[in-house]
Amino acid sequence: DAGITQSPRYKITETGRQVTLMCHQTWSHSYMFWYRQDLGHGLRLIYYSAAADITDKGEVPDGYVVSRSKTENFPLTLESATRSQTSVYFCASSEGLAGWSDEQFFGPGTRLTVL
């Protein structure tokens, strides 16, 4: 399917476990992003990537790790999950041709619960 997909859509895990959230886009967009959405905070940027093998921290990167070995994939790993990481996670992508004025396209989200 064309577009941007996330998996899993729902995940329950326990404190201290490692969790990886997957993101895949079929447009060959240069930029990819990970946000978390929490009530009262809106969306906050965790990490972003301008191209394969290029990643950078966003506003709330602590406790997360990303990689981007292929243009189309941008997994997000919680190395040791904590309750404060319970959230809805959104992946997004943009062409990157016009910099930060480009439209970002969002995936459907992953709802993560850490017990």
Place this chain on the structure above:
Amino acid sequence: AQSVTQLDSQVPVFEEAPVELRCNYSSSVSVYLFWYVQYPNQGLQLLLKYLSGSTLVESINGFEAEFNKSQTSFHLRKPSVHISDTAEYFCAVSQGYSTLTFGKGTMLLVSP
């Protein structure tokens, strides 16, 4: 640093009534401004954006927003809302060389 303030967390309105969702930003340089909409259980999608030129921008479904540099605002308006407009609306700003900063969102609740 840039920041975005959405003054209302929730706006209830009756169908066919006009609505305004307020957004103010802070930035010392020129900005790009966006409104994104999130329907229930979905990701965000772009509603409209201001990059340069005309300060009034419109979307295909009847929303419009006006960039006001002196008041550092980018309020979203619609003259007559529909039930299907019920969603959460996010204002976002970029300074052009920086990532997007989103506001906390405004939930628009349209009732019959």
